Amino acid sequence: DGGITQSPKYLFRKEGQNVTLSCEQNLNHDAMYWYRQDPGQGLRLIYYSQIVNDFQKGDIAEGYSVSREKKESFPLTVTSAQKNPTAFYLCASSLSGQGIGETQYFGPGTRLLVL
Amino acid sequence: DQQVKQNSPSLSVQEGRISILNCDYTNSMFDYFLWYKKYPAEGPTFLISISSIKDKNEDGRFTVFLNKSAKHLSLHIVPSQPGDSAVYFCAAINGNTGKLIFGQGTTLQVKP
Numbered sequence: 001d002g003g004i005t006q007s008p009k010y011l012f013r014k015e016g017q018n019v020t021l022s023c024e025q026n027l028n029h030d031a032m033y034w035y036r037q038d039p040g041q042g043l044r045l046i047y048y049s050q051i052v053n054d055f056q057k058g059d060i061a062e063g064y065s066v067s068r069e070k071k072e073s074f075p076l077t078v079t080s081a082q083k084n085p086t087a088f089y090l091c092a093s094s095l096s097g098q099g100i101g102e103t104q105y106f107g108p109g110t111r112l113l114v115l
Numbered sequence: 116d117q118q119v120k121q122n123s124p125s126l127s128v129q130e131g132r133i134s135i136l137n138c139d140y141t142n143s144m145f146d147y148f149l150w151y152k153k154y155p156a157e158g159p160t161f162l163i164s165i166s167s168i169k170d171k172n173e174d175g176r177f178t179v180f181l182n183k184s185a186k187h188l189s190l191h192i193v194p195s196q197p198g199d200s201a202v203y204f205c206a207a208i209n210g211n212t213g214k215l216i217f218g219q220g221t222t223l224q225v226k227p
Contacts, residue, residue, distance in 0.1 A: 004158070006158075009156075035217075040124070040219055041219055042117075042119065042121075042204060042206075042216070042217030042218050042219045042220060043159070043204065043217040044217075045214065045215070058214075090158050090159070091158075092158070097213070102213075103149065103161045103164070104161070104215060105161070106151075106158030106159045106160065107158045108156070108157050108158050109156065109157065109158050111156070
């Protein structure tokens with residue numbers, strides 16, 4: 001059955017360490033997105049990609065990096081430059097990323113905690 | 116600058132009654148609105164949407180109303196069920212950029 005998977009469910013990061021969050025989809029969607037959710041705030045866009053080998057910064061891209069080598073995969077790296085990485089990270093995908101009113105489908109999320 | 120605002124962090128309703136979740140927006144370029152439902156430790160799931168050319172959209176127990184002049188939309192759940200207890204996010208799409216902007220979320224608790 002189709003869907004979006006994220007792993008791991010929980011991730012612990014030490015100070016100064018880079019960590020990578022996985023996101024995979026088998027929905028054949030062109031567009032993929034990474035959001036961050038903090039308590040009392042809406043989801044904020046980190047990066048998005050509308051096609052393989054191309055991606056754009058969202059509203060809070062500093063301290064993060066992404067790659068899109070395959071249509072199905074959009075990993076997010078939280079670098080040591082991200083000073084406040086503790087949050088719930090959500091990956092999403094949509095059919096093309098270009099249609100108005102296009103619904104985004106979300107993965108189950110990864111909670112990142114700093115040790 | 117919060118362009119999509121859900122001013123009520125939480126709402127508690129008795130089972131069988133109506134739940135009304137509110138959302139306000141500031142950007143007149145928003146032309147499509149969506150509601151997402153989120154359970155703890157899960158990703159949001161799409162619930163219902165409305166285009167700016169409409170003022171109402173209904174899907175079963177869920178109805179979304181849009182008041183463009185007031186830049187306000189609301190989600191009505193009738194009758195409310197305990198399984199509806201979740202965080203509800205309002206989201207808007209900027210017609211120019213295609214970006215999806217989320218509100219802060221409202222936690223709904225439906226009591227049996």
